[in-house]
Amino acid sequence: MTEERKAVEMTDEELKQFEAFKEEQAARKAKEQAKRDREAYKELVDETIEGAIPLLHDLSQGIKETKLAILNDFRSVINMKAEVLKLKKDGQRTDTFTNSAGDKRITVGYYETDGYRDTVEDGIAIVKEYIEGLADNKKTKALVKMVLRLLARNAQGTLKASRIVQLRKIAEESEDERFMEGVQIIEEAYQPAISKQFIRAEVKNDNGAWIAIPLGMTEA
Known part of the structure; x- marks a missing residue:
């Protein structure tokens, strides 16, 4: 139709x-x-x-x-x-083990995060007391600024251990006993914590180069 x-x-x-x-x-x-x-x-x-x-x-x-x-x-x-x-x-954070043939190896270890006991606050107070008592001139202003930067905390509210090493050098150069005492208290309060344990596995390819076995979702 x-x-x-x-x-x-x-x-x-x-x-x-x-x-x-x-x-x-x-x-x-x-x-x-x-x-x-x-x-x-x-x-x-x-x-x-x-x-x-x-x-x-x-x-x-x-x-x-x-x-x-x-x-x-x-x-x-x-x-x-x-x-x-x-x-x-x-004190050893990692251990690596290789098989007798030399073509397989595994590394086990852990990562540490910086941490401090409560006494760190006493050390910080002593250091700040020292720098606040310095004469007000161009040279000491730069020193105060540098020390305060080294005492700045990270996003987690913790001092960075590497910066305290720098602070120790500044204290030694100052030859001020009170300053060095404050830094020593900070150092003695250091108490790192284990954050994560890890395993890394590797095998040698035909060219003799070590190749990591992908163990994560990103690497696999």
């Missing part, structure tokens, strides 16, 4: 109104389609996240358990290393 087409005569005004009506309908349909697309997108995001999170959780737990097992295994190795080689275990 053939659809019958009929011609409709319109005035310019009627044609203008009809075109506006069609545009309005098209805009409404586009808006409705865009809304459906957004809803479909949100549903896809939710569905994908719900599927990925359990997998990533299992992966994270697996990495945690594997890391703990390896660290425990190497703890025995580190203890034997200290006994056999008559080494002091204190």
